[in-house]
Amino acid sequence: MSRDELILRLDELLELEPGTLMGAEKLEDLEKWDSLAMVGYMALIDEHFGIQLSPRQFINCTTVEDLLGLAKAPA
Amino acid sequence: MARAAVRAIEYHLPSIVVSTESLAAQFPEWSIEKIDEKVGISERHYAAPDECSSDLAEAAVRKLFESGVCRPEDIDFLLLCTQTPDYFLPTTACLLQDRLGLPKKCGALDFNLSCSGYVYGLGLAQGLIESGQARNLLLVTAETYSKFLHPKDRSLRAIFGDAAAATLVSATDREDALLGPYVYGTDGSGGPNLMIPAGGMRVPRSAESAVDRQDESGNVRTKDHLFMNGPEVFNLALSVVPETVCELLGRSGKTMEEIDLFVLHQANRYMLQHLRKKMRIPDEKFYIAMSHCGNTISSTIPIALKHAAMEGKLKDGALVMLVGYGAGYSWGATLLRWTEF
Numbered sequence: 001m002s003r004d005e006l007i008l009r010l011d012e013l014l015e016l017e018p019g020t021l022m023g024a025e026k027l028e029d030l031e032k033w034d035s036l037a038m039v040g041y042m043a044l045i046d047e048h049f050g051i052q053l054s055p056r057q058f059i060n061c062t063t064v065e066d067l068l069g070l071a072k073a074p075a
Numbered sequence: 076m077a078r079a080a081v082r083a084i085e086y087h088l089p090s091i092v093v094s095t096e097s098l099a100a101q102f103p104e105w106s107i108e109k110i111d112e113k114v115g116i117s118e119r120h121y122a123a124p125d126e127c128s129s130d131l132a133e134a135a136v137r138k139l140f141e142s143g144v145c146r147p148e149d150i151d152f153l154l155l156c157t158q159t160p161d162y163f164l165p166t167t168a169c170l171l172q173d174r175l176g177l178p179k180k181c182g183a184l185d186f187n188l189s190c191s192g193y194v195y196g197l198g199l200a201q202g203l204i205e206s207g208q209a210r211n212l213l214l215v216t217a218e219t220y221s222k223f224l225h226p227k228d229r230s231l232r233a234i235f236g237d238a239a240a241a242t243l244v245s246a247t248d249r250e251d252a253l254l255g256p257y258v259y260g261t262d263g264s265g266g267p268n269l270m271i272p273a274g275g276m277r278v279p280r281s282a283e284s285a286v287d288r289q290d291e292s293g294n295v296r297t298k299d300h301l302f303m304n305g306p307e308v309f310n311l312a313l314s315v316v317p318e319t320v321c322e323l324l325g326r327s328g329k330t331m332e333e334i335d336l337f338v339l340h341q342a343n344r345y346m347l348q349h350l351r352k353k354m355r356i357p358d359e360k361f362y363i364a365m366s367h368c369g370n371t372i373s374s375t376i377p378i379a380l381k382h383a384a385m386e387g388k389l390k391d392g393a394l395v396m397l398v399g400y401g402a403g404y405s406w407g408a409t410l411l412r413w414t415e416f
Binding site for chain 2: 015034035036038039040042043046047052053054055058
């Protein structure tokens with residue numbers, strides 16, 4: 001799954017129009033970024049990248065780009 | 076040696092119904108319809124203020140008696156799984172013995188587990204029966220978690236419901252095992268991720284514990300209420316469920332293909348579907364029945380089994396894998412050979 005595809009899936013997860021997120025958005029400004037969205041993102045990364053994220057890895061994420069970066073880092 | 080078998084299952088839901096519509100009216104800023112679509116729940120049932128776990132348990136057991144499968148005088152052991160007992164003491168199972176008119180020679184005890192409770196209960200029941208200590212045992216699961224949900228905790232209100240289920244486990248003269256083997260697991264380091272912080276002996280209820288606090292997702296709760304770290308609990312399920320399923324297959328010498336139906340603890344549909352895909356279990360072998368009652372903790376597996384049987388999904392001799400996982404952390408899995416008597 002490419003970065004573009006992943007960011008489209010994040011749009012969907014956060015109930016945004018496709019193409020809304022660019023990467024620089026701050027998570028604290030995204031209304032739908034909550035614990036359920038975090039679970040959804042964990043499921044997405046597990047399914048498509050085979051990486052099981054720990055919720056602790058989200059502590060240092062402040063932007064959408066940081067979330068995308070989790071798909072590369074080993075869990 | 077007598078072999079233990081599940082003879083019959085009944086369940087009871089309390090009468091207060093919390094629909095998706097009523098939650099949407101209470102939390103208009105929240106897209107509850109989308110949440111319900113994801114978690115797969117359209118109704119949850121809550122116990123009335125004067126209704127306790129023993130009341131739900133009694134109603135479920137009375138359905139078993141009314142079905143004619145057993146009489147109160149036949150019962151020689153009562154196991155009650157609950158984390159919301161009527162009192163700190165006496166044991167709720169003892170009160171139930173009297174209310175149900177069970178013999179005074181009946182053994183009775185409570186055990187405190189959440190979503191893994193049904194699997195552990197079957198293990199205890201089988202041990203009691205196959206060691207000759209009991210012949211007709213009631214395994215009852217009963218919870219009133221709604222009493223620990225803060226009125227403004229929308230996340231947990233969307234998921235949890237109250238219920239009780241009663242399972243008759245009896246000695247049979249069958250030669251083959253109808254239950255087991257078992258895989259159990261515990262990781263107490265996860266305890267704080269699903270807990271009610273105050274109200275026990277460690278942190279008694281106080282003015283301080285009753286102070287409202289809002290989390291970053293907008294949910295409000297106090298230390299007297301149920302707290303769940305959803306992502307951490309999801310992480311637990313991803314970590315232990317596939318591994319536990321593999322271990323049980325190895326221990327039983329069975330293959331995935333030989334399992335007729337998988338009944339996992341019905342936490343929420345989203346989590347279940349993810350686990351199903353991860354373990355490559357075909358949709359038709361994976362049972363979900365929670366839209367009418369939500370996550371009822373230790374009762375989700377017997378409720379799903381009852382519905383699967385009613386829908387004709389469980390034929391005589393069907394091999395069913397049961398997997399429970401949740402607070403503690405505690406998890407367990409077993410195989411059940413569904414048998415018509």
